Amino acid sequence: MEPEVYRQMGLTDTEFEKIKEILGRAPNYVEVGLFAVMWSEHCGYKHSRPVLQLLPTEAPWVLQGPGENAGIIDIGDGQAVVFKIESHNHPSAIEPFQGAATGVGGIVRDIFAMGARPIAILDSLRFGPLDDPRNRYLMQGVVAGIAFYGNCLGLPTVAGEVYFDPSYSGNPLVNAMAVGIIDQKDIRRGHAAGVGNAAMLVGARTGRDGIHGATFASEELGEASEERRPSVQVGDPFREKLLIEACLDIIKEDLIIGMQDMGAAGLTSSSCEMAARAGTGMEIDVALVPRREEGMTAYEVLLSESQERMLLVPKQGAEARIKAICQHWGLEAVIIGRVTGDGFLRIKEGGQVVAAVPARALTDQCPVYQVERRLPFYLDDLQNRDLSRLPEPADYGQVLRRLLASPNLASKEWVYRQYDYMVRTDTVAGPGGDAAVLRVKGTGKGLALTVDGNGRYSYLDPEAGGAIAVAEAARNLSCVGARPLGITDCLNFGNPEKPEVAWQFYQAVTGMSRACRVLQTPVTGGNVSFYNETEGEAIYPTPVVGMVGLIPDIEKRCGMGWGQEGDVLILVGVTLPEIGGSEYLAVVHGLVAGRPPSLNLEREAAVQETVRQAIASGLVTAAHDCAEGGLAVALAESALAGTVGAVVELAGDLRPDYLLFSESQSRVVLAVPPAARERVLALAREKGVPAAVIGRCGGEQLIVKINGCPMFNLGRGEMEQIWRQSIPALMAR
């Protein structure tokens, strides 16, 4: 075989040699294709596997950790939550609508593959600045694509985040997370157990779309990327809705051993992964696969990433019933092969064997690369920039106006009003708050969901950025009254073959790992997305954390809006002079520099514990954490989310801009009725957490003074106008 053939599929010379060694012979063309997709970075995690081992994955409530279609967490009463996040960055960069839509479709299939009823979608998005028409086109397409798919499925998109930075121009990030609920007895895993059992393909017909999509996701974007447009799949959410209902009916009747969705690398990955997990083999006859176009080769059928397909291993004798259920839902269900005992993935076309390779060679023997790690040259200068000489703003009201208008902080209503976030009538708190809250019908419980990550922090210090992503997600859940239980992570980085990117990745995972351990939120799965580079320029390293929490009694939940005149405002936590990496620094001084805020995880845990206990004891009417934009923006957001303003009196020696806009971690502003004030302060003392009364709710204005000196006085109406109109005005250009 000419080296050009396998190189074009993304394999290196060494990898090709290793394949020859494994097989004891030269692979044929089809076999090279199988190895190329399964050993791609996207499927094989060859640059991330050793580092991912650092993450904690266990806790008594974790029922399923990484390695399956999705993670599972116990929520009591015999129920469990199933959740996972995944990226669809590359497809979205060249075909935003279908790229984002199929991203949603794929992650939802991972949820019902475990037997769970999907109940919610979240998304974490990054774009370049909106003054560039290309970025507006990407955002418009991505949001419409998510809406198209999620709305049609009848799944509420309940929370998310959107940030803008030039580093994402040309390489936007589209991370979609899906959440499902299941009775633990119904949990199924992607195992092809039981030699002789059938392998059934259920759902859409197979076409030529998406061939080598996984390989595409494993290379940098460049001028030639436009030619990859045919590698982007096309979504059919209507068919997926039918597929969900059919698969859940099949689960309900206990008809299968396991199932798996056909995502990246399609039939190839689903068959070899199911076999490898069970220690079995699988024989597939591609001639039996229903197609939507003529003349497809075995190679094309195997690598097609046509959407809305599932691979099922039925219990013996259940095949006919499965077909009947699928027929009811208007879907095809076809036996395309069987489970074998020899550990081989054997592909036939009619009577002829066209490929035969050990299943585990594809899944487990993928080479692993340890790239030398090197501190990026930019860091030293950026981290040590002297920020103390920056001029103090003359007009703090104007600074707050500019921050509220910054697309990173402005209302994301333009985005989420395109998503049906209410369908299923479980959304108790939808987008726009610290975390979404869903009720669990038939119980008194609530689930809290959030997704968080700050690429700017990670750029300036990936270890801190990783840790803060976890801490902030947990804080957001605590602010609605939920106990954080576990995470799914989407790690978006540049080219891992570059030592600087390898360093960023290692540091970020180290930071996440540290925070996960202290906050007791193990990792249950996730996704690594490398090669997020355009013309050699990497995005900010962007670890994104999706987190799930439980509210034992949903009546004891909390929102962030102030609603009671006379409520006392208590700041839990301490403001330090930390404007490095802040939104203030970027918006007002045009700088992305300094060190991100420090994070004391023991303090973080204590603050969150204080907040949760105060909420559970019914002492709190509103809670909101201080994040991007600092205390001043947190106060404004609570005023905007509610119905009253406040008068706030801060004291201290810090420069006013530091006091107002520092993004120090582990801080939450609570609104409490006057009668509860002492109890909340006592609770904080008991937990060893600093807490101070900083003001009182009331009126239509947000008035902030420092050491008695007025800083700003803005009306809720004016702030709302600025905050709500910012993104629509930019998008209307």
Add this chain to the structure above:
Amino acid sequence: MKFGVIVFPGSNCDQDVYHAIGSVLCQPIDSLWHGATDVSGYDCLVLPGGFSYGDYLRAGAIARFAPIMPAVIDFARAGGLVLGICNGFQILLEAGLLPGAMRRNDCLQFRCQWTYLKVENNTTPFTGRFHAGQVLRVPIAHGEGNYYADAETLAELERKHQVVFRYCTPTGEVTPAANPNGSVGNIAGIINQEGNILGLMPHPERCAEEILGGTDGRELFASLVDWWQRGDCLGA
């Protein structure tokens, strides 16, 4: 009072309607598969929201040909109570049970948000619990809710008080700014001349419980139950 909620492939608010009527209103309710051809024994049929058949051609355009639709049409023509919500409203228009048509929202985007509705006719079986002019708060979620009827049809709808709900401001003013989708006359819901078939774009099942942010929707369903329990008969 026995309800039936029709499930088309792609319906996705059927379970929400089932919950609101079955668990909140505590009325008997069955799911009816689109392949069924018999709807006898039901006092009210609900066509729920969603994307029947994917809405790929035009919202509701394929569902109107579903096997169950002849029975639904017979049921409706015989005076049976029919409620079409969102996609259900679109299907009723396509089936010719209500006049007019839907266009894409004038903003050309999907819209999910709370809206205010002015009750224009409280003498229907669906609105007895409201007072005339009352302002309700009910969410919408649709991409094609831009109701259209020609001038003649519109004039007749107005004359015969068939416009039941209009989008309005929180204080009840019917203004262009309060219209989320561009529908003519801010129309959110209409009823047939006989008064037994209501179609509306907003989702009453999404505001039938306090925990979801409002209960105005529950009152719509409760109006139906009141009406039925009183034994009122249309046209009598």
